[in-house]
Structures are given as C-alpha cells and as structure tokens.
Amino acid sequence: MINILFEDEHIVAVHKPSGLLVHRSYLARKETEFAMQMVRDMVGCHVFPLHRLDRPTSGILIFAKSAEVARVMQPQFAERGIDKRYLALVRGYVDEAGHLDYPLKEELDKIADSRASQDKEAQEAITDYRPLNRVELPFPVGRYDSCRYSLVEMKPLTGRKHQLRRHMAHLRHPIIGDTSHGDGRHNKFYRDHFGLQRLWLIAKTLSFTHPVTQEVVALETELEVEWLQLFEAFGWSQHQSDYQLLNRDGAALGS
Template identity: 45%
Template structure:
C-alpha cells in the first residue's frame, strides 16, 4: 500500500541502522512523525515514542526529518550527548546527504544558493545553500500534457544549511520539484503518480549521515536503504531498486 500523510503502522520494530553507548540511528519510514506536533492531530504514533518503547530507555532526537521524508534519523541516549550533537548539527559539523526523485533532467552538478523565508515569520529571509549532483536520469513512455514521454532524475542533495523544508523549496525553485511533495511540488505530477503507479509518498530519502564520534573521534558513516515505496519507484522509473 502506498504511504500517505497518515502515520505508518508500527506492527514491526523500527529498523536500527547504528547503535553505540551514546547514539542510535533508525531508518525512519515515510509518514512517521519524529515527535508529537499540534499541526498533525491525526497522528497517534511517533518515532520518539516507538524507539523509546523498543529500546526500553529514553531517547532524544538530535535533528529532525519531515514527516514525509524517510531515512536516517539520529537519536542521543542522554541529555548530555543530545546537547553535544545538536550543537554539532548547528555548526554544520555533520554531513547530511539526501536522495530524491524529481521532475525533468537536472544538471550534472549545481549549487543552489537561494535565501528562504522563515515559515514562522515570512518577513525574515535566511541564507540557504544546497549542493546538487545528478546520479541518474530516465525517460519513460508515460504521456504528460503535450509530451509523449516523461523525464525524471535521481539527485543527491547535500544541504550546507538547515532551513525548514530547504530541499523541497530549493528543488521547486529550480523547477525540478520532488515527486510527491505537497505543497511545494507539482500537483499535476503528483496526481499522475497516484493514478499511474498508485503512489503518493514523497520521494525524498535521508540517505546518509557522517560525523566524528564526540567520545572516540572515530568517523561514523550511517547509511539508510530505501524504504519500500522509494525502491518501487526506482524499479519503475530506473529499472533498479539500488543506487546507480
């Protein structure tokens, strides 16, 4: 079944990608909120609650992922480590890499340097920079508008700032919206995917986190495999469920 904005079912344990004495990372499903939010009253389950119950101890999310985004989500196992890791995220000391399926053929590489309005204060703009690299392109025999075929790209996105919905807004800005994104994406494309593929998941995946462990100074790389709907669309569009 495609995943909508509703919280995903928790019949199975969360997939743990990495665990140490201080940190744990999961592969967050699309549609699962990180924590309780007043703007998502329909949700009854949250990653914080599910992981706490699964591990039998308190957990602290050190960063956020949109409800619609799947992939690597990192938690601290103590208040002290939570403070340390949040500071490192704020300083840009943790490298975040995302993968997304977007409309059209994107350039081989591009730096998107485009300030974004704050969602909570539209009068304020914040610097926002995203590095884009095209991983793969495809053209499929799917009619859309006046065109007999449709073109899509798999892109790697590396934000060097951490603004709310930054990747979604930046891809919309360069006219290559992320498939399944609402409200920043293309509603006609989203409808096409719903009708053609029975797919309404946003195709944005938090692929990898890389950082130095605050205790050991060792380089930690955490990579998340695609969730099921992203894998299915990789097969449908690029004839593979894996990275190129």
C-alpha cells in the same frame, strides 16, 4: 516499522519511514505513533532527537540517549559538522551538478507561529546537488506527450525548513510527491499510474563525529521497497548497491 541502524550507550540511529512523525504535535493530535516514542520503547530509555526529518521524508534519524550527549552533539548540527546526503526523484532532466546558494524566508505555521514576525530577512540556504540517473516515460502529463524525471543526490550545507524541497522547486525541478512545493499533475500521475503515494525524498547517509569516542560514524540506509518497485518500472537497476552514496570506508562517492 523502524529499523535500528546504529546503537551504543550514547546514541541510537534509526531508519524512519515516510509518513511517521518524529514526535507529538498539536498539528496531528489524532496520531498515535511517533518515532521518538517507538525508539524509546525499543532501546528502553528516554531519547532526545538531534535533528529534524519532515514527516513525509524517510531515512536516517539520530537520537541521543541523554540530555548531556544531546547538548554536546547539537553544535555539530548547528555548525555544519554533520554530513547529510539525500536522494530525491525530481521532475525534468537535471543535466549537471550544481551549488545553489539561494536564501529562503522562514516558513511560518499559521497557528504555532502566529505571533512570530512576518518580516524576517531571508536566511542563508545552500545545497549541493548532482544528477545520478534519468528516465523519459511515454505518458502525457500536462502539455507534453512524455514525462522526464531525474534521480538526484543532494547535500544540504544549511538546515532551513523544507530547504531541499524549496530549492529544487526554485530550480524548476520539484521533488515528486511534494504537495507543498511540487507539481500536482506529476504527483497525481505517480498515484494513478504506479499506485505509489509518498514524497520521493530519503535521507540516505549521515556522518558525524561521535561525542564520546571522537570517531567518525558514517551511516547509510537502504532504499525502501517502493523505490525499487519504481526503478523496475523505469528500467533501472533494483540492486541497493547501485544507489550507495558512501564507500566501504564511509567516504562519499562522487564528491
């Protein structure tokens, strides 16, 4: 269920599947499986998550193997020292690359954040994005006789809650499968027509400076099988190599 992408005595990076929580939460008290506990059992020591990955989002998740390494690594995440790139399937045609600087108000949980201030200023939120592919399908969804979708690469330069989902919704290109900020008609179409139900968002690459060796570690994970099943239906390539975002040296392609 979880694949290890990188491991040494200080850090372990895994591929988290869609639908798996990172750690225990009172909001999902009935759940019995969590990425943190699964990784701990796999590597044989306690692990410390270094960043967030929403439950419905799949892809690269990094843990430190000690509190000391976690403490050293945290500034990289806080100060934009981590290069993260995502792939998403969105509604409509995204015609050109863009740089979106659109502040977001903090999303508060009704229970967990019941005592938090409801009047906080919107926080800086910046996302770079570029289209990679597009498709038009001959099926009516909503008021149109056909439906259009784009495969988009996104690079968040800040780390706000649900930033990518909210930014794409702001651009009128919501991510397919997003039940909070997306388009329910298109989500239903994917469930009914393709028999696939998930958030079509994956943390595809992550690059960071190793806290001990000071070397750059560049990781890229593969798309899950349901992505390739969908791409086959679109008439797109099903070769993983055609969706790589990093070259052999770990540098980002298309930047």
